Structures are given as structure tokens and as C-alpha cells.
Amino acid sequence: MKSLPSPTKAMPKSHSLQKLKLTATKTTTNKNLPSLSQDASALIISASDKAGMDGIDRSKIDAIILRESGNSLYIQQQKRRDAKVNERIAELQTKKQELLLTRSRLPSNPALDAQMQSWQASCPCRATKVVVDMDMFYMACELLTKPHLDQHPACVGKGMVLTSNYKARQFGVRSAMAGFVADKLVEELSHGTQRLIHVPSNFALYQEKAKEVVAVLKEYDPHLKSYSLDEAYLDLGPYLALHLQHYSCKKENENENEEIDGWKKSDAGDLGNGVLSALPDELHHWIRDQLTGSAVKAGGAANDSDMDIKKDKDAQQKEGEEEASSRAMDDEMQQENDMEELNEADSSGDQDLDGDPKDMNVKDTKRPHQYQNYMKMLKKYSVETCNRAIQSIVHHMRALVQIRTGGLTCSAGIAPHSGLAKMASDINKPNGQLLVDPHKVLEFLHPLPVRKVPGIGRVTQKILQHVFQVETVEDLYEQRALVQKLFKNASANYLLKACVGHIGTSSSTSSDGGSFKSFGANSEEIEEDDHQKGISRERTFRPEANYQKLQEKLDSIADMLSNDMVRKKVKAHTITVKVKLNTFDVWSRAKSLDRNVYIQDADELKVVANELFASIKAELAVKQAKSMKKKGEVHDDINYNTSGIGKSSSSSSKDASFVLCCRLLGIRCYSLEHQDALPQQKPMDKFLTRTDMASAFSSVKQGHIQDDPEGNDEREATQMPRNDKHNGKSGDAPSPENPMKVTQESYTCPLCNSVIVGDNDVLNRHIDTCLNASTVRQVVREVTQSTQEETMTTDPKKKASQKQKLTDFW
DNA sequence: GGGCCGGACTATA
């Protein structure tokens, strides 16, 4: 029912929007689930409205997607997920009613409004933050050598669409879509006229091209941040300042800049005289050298003495020319200052010149005074002048990217805040750019659908829509009082800041648990902890139920991950194993090693991973046992117990044993530390044993080129007899998995796998026994684990005790 | 009450 309002198209330059304003009360009465589309499709399909200028009816696209998706296990899982979201929405609606009581809206909160005012006021007075986003990146890289492909709808990725060209987008084909669905879209919507071409992904190529792009961009901002291959966040403040300085020296077109003279003279003096007639290229080279020159110094210092940067401050200062600071001076920073001192924002920062302790104490290490100086310089020029200049600079920059990469185009957003720039970069998407005037932030922002705000995804959007009747950012602003009350701190703050344009770093949301996190803001603030937080590997495969085979897969993943860690020279303190059942339900279990214990070795990783995997299996068994007991009995239908655990094959006998059937396994490591920063500590060497064979992997390495995320490679898969229902359980080996089918009236306990003869009562009694054995979990763990003699483990003691229990239990 | 953990969720490319 009620389909989501078709997302607005790629927002043409003019911000004509379509906010269906549902004024006033509207839902005061319907307490629960007003009009939540039980369809689930709301959360599942569409909702994206990417830049793919489509010429085809959106409803047709959605219809095909829905039809092709059918009622697959995947879709079923999506619906379960959607149902949970609906529950949350219902809860929020209730809370909202409690808050509102009879009122239609909350009274304004002066404190809140003041706070928002300050956020708004902290907006940098010039738009210098730039976000560069490559156009259909992967595809564009492929088109470089296969330009003919662009004449047809095409995409990168086989099983999954990683990205697509515009011809394909017209048919609704977009990122993260299943390949077969994409095929159908093209076939049907072109009336059989065209077929979607799939290009295998080639990460090495994308990385290579990305490197070329970054090389160009760094000439404009040596401190740029890029969070993915196709995106970069830069702050052209310094560049812009030097650029303007040059021209103002050249001709006095700007009256406003008097005080700035000091700067001009000292820094660009020579340029002012000798490069007056510098061509754009020469000017660029000069500025580039100015920036990179200092960047090198600053960068080096920063990297080396991460912790002592504060001390370096003096040193840096005397240098005078280094401006590494550009990074440090960030929206976020300003914001923080504003928060505490609720003033300034503009002109100030003089004090900073002499290491101000207060600023320092806050995590922020280096306080780029230099950066502030550049910003001060910019203020000497009118907003219009700055806008014009930076537009031109960015235009040249994009052209340079295209030239240096042999044809790749990109789009850019320019704004006073990185988040805004990010949003702006999407608007003139194919090979275009857009600047958000510092004075017209809200005019740009408010008409946009909230989904456009980085950090607000499908779920948050749905919540905002159904609980607050919020469609656009302006609607969100209007609901600020309620938003503040119903969302958790971090989330509420993020949303509130966002609706007044203060979009930098993000966070996550979801009011009662979720969270939305955004990405690094612009060039600074976050910078300091740019160290990797986690590293992981996961693999999807044809659903497999044989535990041993699954263990082998897990081991292989551990090998890959270990290699990655060795390459990156990091060790992990916490390991988590992720499992996706054939039902698409995901489970994970984590374990932190003993204090100060970090691992990297493949074999050690395998031990921990297997342990965790076993524990997942055990817990799922318990889960099934409980649900089974609750339901009163074991039946042989395809019970969809969300745990996704199917009972073993035997379709005839009432077999309660469960078979953990997964379609994906993954290992994630976090709490990372650089190996060199760790004391040699090899605690409990005796347990680590390690037959050195691990070193075998160290060889080769083609430089961690990310694997192809696009589902099916050519991994055997595809073929395989697959007997009807219940994916075939091959003749399981000795593993406890598929207990030989038992004759009628006998059950197999999902916990201990022992065969129980008797009726349901008997079975339930037995299950109770198993469940009551508080040690079940550990037991199972031990069992599966025991196979790996030499269990290293970080807790030899605990291990021992478990072993004890194990023997007791059994 | 602070800090660490673990597990579920959300988000982005």
C-alpha cells in the first residue's frame, strides 16, 4: 500500500522540491502503525533515487524488482527486518503521543533553539570544503579501455551490480542490486530490445586509477581525506587564499584587502612581482609547491610523533610556512569551540598563535594556526569573489583529473561544510559541480529530502517519515523539539545540526538503538585517528551445512585475513566471527583476548575463530531447542524459525537435530595495534605453538587488492544437484551434523545430538536437561574445539575449567 | 559510576 513518495529526481539545479507537507496533526489519533507499508518493499526496494536520470516509470521499475525478488529467503529476511523497524516506529509513535499529550506540537525550547543558532552561526564564512566524487567510477574505469560498452546498458559485477552506466540506470539498474534483477529490468523495460552487459570487476584497475586521481587532488590539498576509492574530501582554503592573493597582488581589484597585505608581501612577494603574468598552469604549480612543500614537513612530523605533536608545535610555528594546520581547523573544531564558548566562529584565533592550552587538551593535537591565517586571508575577499575563484579552481581541478586519468570524469560539491559539499556533489552529477553559497545554506538544504543527508539511510528516513511526518530537511527542522526528545543524544545532535547546515562529521541514529554514522568530515577534525579501526574478510558461498566444510572455509578466511594483517602490520585484540544462515539471518560472536594480547598469526586466528564459530552453532542449537519446546513439538515443516536453523534433512522422521546451514562466513578483527607498537609479548608461548607453517602465507602478496565483492565469481557453485527442499546435506562425515536419520518416533536432540526415543514429552524433558546444563554452551564449544588439540587460547585457565565441565557433562 | 565487552543495527561506497 502507500508507496513511498517517489523520491525526487536528482535535484536539478533549481531546488524545486516536492515536499508533501502534511500539515498539522494528522496522526494524533492513530496510535499504532498508522500507515506503515506492510509491504516491506518500502525498505527493500527503490528509495534510492540515485543520479540515474531515468526516463522510465519508476513504478514499473519497482514492480519488476518486487516481482523478480519474489518470495525468496532473502526477501523473507528483509521483511522480518522491516517488521522490526515497524515495531520501533510504533514504539516511537507511542512515546511521541506521551510527549505531546493533547498538543499538536511541542513548545519551542529556547535552549535548543539557541544551540541550533550557534551551530548555524559557526558556519565558516567561505565555502572551501570540496568533495570530489568520481562518476560511475568502476564503470568509467572499464570504459577507458572498452568505450564501446557505453553504447549499451552495462554494469560492473556479475552476481551483484557494483555500479552501472547511465544507459543501465535509465532502467533502474543501480548499485547493490542483484544481477538477475538488473537483467530483468533491462530486458523488460527495453521490451526485449536490449540486454544488460556485465563487466567483471577489476579492483587493481580501480585502485590504480584512484591513485592517479588522488595524485591530482593532492596538488590542491595535500591533506585531503578519502574514505573510498572514488571519493575525496578536500579543503581548498589554503589554495584559494594563495590563489586570490596572487590575483590581488596583480591587480587591486579587491579593495577590502588591506591588512592582508602583510601576507601578500611576505608570502607571495616574489610571485607578486615576477609571476604577475603567470599563466594558470604556472600559478597552479606555484601554489601546489607552496602547499606540498609545507605539507611534507607537517605531514612528516605528524606521522612520526603522533603523540608529541603538541611539542612540535613550537617548532612548527617558527617554521612559519608550514600550514599543515589546514587539517586541524575543521568545522568540528569550530563547532566545539562554539559549543564551549558560544561565540567567535569568525575572526579570532589570534590567541591560538601561542599554543593555547585549552584547545590542546581536547584530543586535538595540532592547532593549525596557519590554517586560520589562511581563513583570515579569505575573509578579506568578498564571498562572491571567493565563490567565483573556487568554482574556477575546482573546474580546473576536475579538468586536470580528466586529463591525467585519461578520461575519467568526476563531480564536485563546494560548501562551507564537508557534509554539505558531499550533498552538493551529487546534484550536478555527471561531470558537474555545485557550490553552496555560505549565505544560502538553508536555501539549498531545506528543500532536500532528508535521505540526501549523509548518515540518514533508509531506516532513519522511514522513521522520520512515519513518526514525525518529516520528508524534507525543513520538515526536520520544524520538528526539532520532538527530534531532540525522541532520538538518542548523538543521533539527535547529528540530526539537529544537520538541519541548520552544520553537516560535517556524522553519527548515526535511530532513536532507540540504531545509529547512523556518517563519515569523516572535511579535512580536519577526524584526521587524527585515521588509523584503521578494524579489518575483516567474509565470503559468501553456496549454502553449506557440513560443519567440517564450513570450518575449512572459516580457516581459509582466517588465512586471508591474517595475510592482510601481516601486510598492514597490525595485530588484533578482538576477533569476531560472522555467520549468515541460508535464511540470510546474521549472527556474530566476538571475543577479546586477554589484556595486552594481540594476534595476527593465521593459526592463532583460526583457533579463536573456530571457537567462536562453535559457540554460534551451539547457541543456535539452544535457540532452536527452546523454540521447539515452546511450539510443543517438532514438526517437519519448513518452520521458518528466524534462527534460520533448519532441522536436518530427514523429512520423514521427527528429527530435531539442527543443521547450521550458512551461506556466508566472516571474521573481523578490531582493537588493532601496529605490530611494532606492541611489546614482543607472545604470552603463553607454550600455547601458541605454531608450527611456523604460517609463514608459508607470507610469500607472494599482490598487495592487498580487495576481492571482488560482486557475489558469484566463477566459484564452482552454480551446479550441484540440490535435491529439493532443504539444501542437500551431503553425506556428512563423522561430524555431529546430520545424525543418521533415525527411525520414526525417535528424535535427535539439537543440543547434544543424542537420539531420543519416545514422544514429545520425552524429548522436551531431555531438552530441558540439556538447557539446564548451564555449561551447554561451553560444552559444545569445547566439543567442536577439542578437535584442535593444542588449543592455544588466551585463557588457559578458563579453558581448563571448561574442559572440566565438559567431561562432567558428558 | 566508569570502563570494557559483546551483539545488534545503521550507514556508506
Place this chain on the structure above:
DNA sequence: TTCCATATAGTCCGGCCC
């Protein structure tokens, strides 16, 4: 027939320990 990925990161909350 086939038949929905991979890698990273941040938030929130309940538990547990001290």
C-alpha cells in the same frame, strides 16, 4: 535454472567488574 556482495565505522544498550 540461475537466484541479493564486501569492507569499514559509529551508535546504543545491557552486562559485568571494580
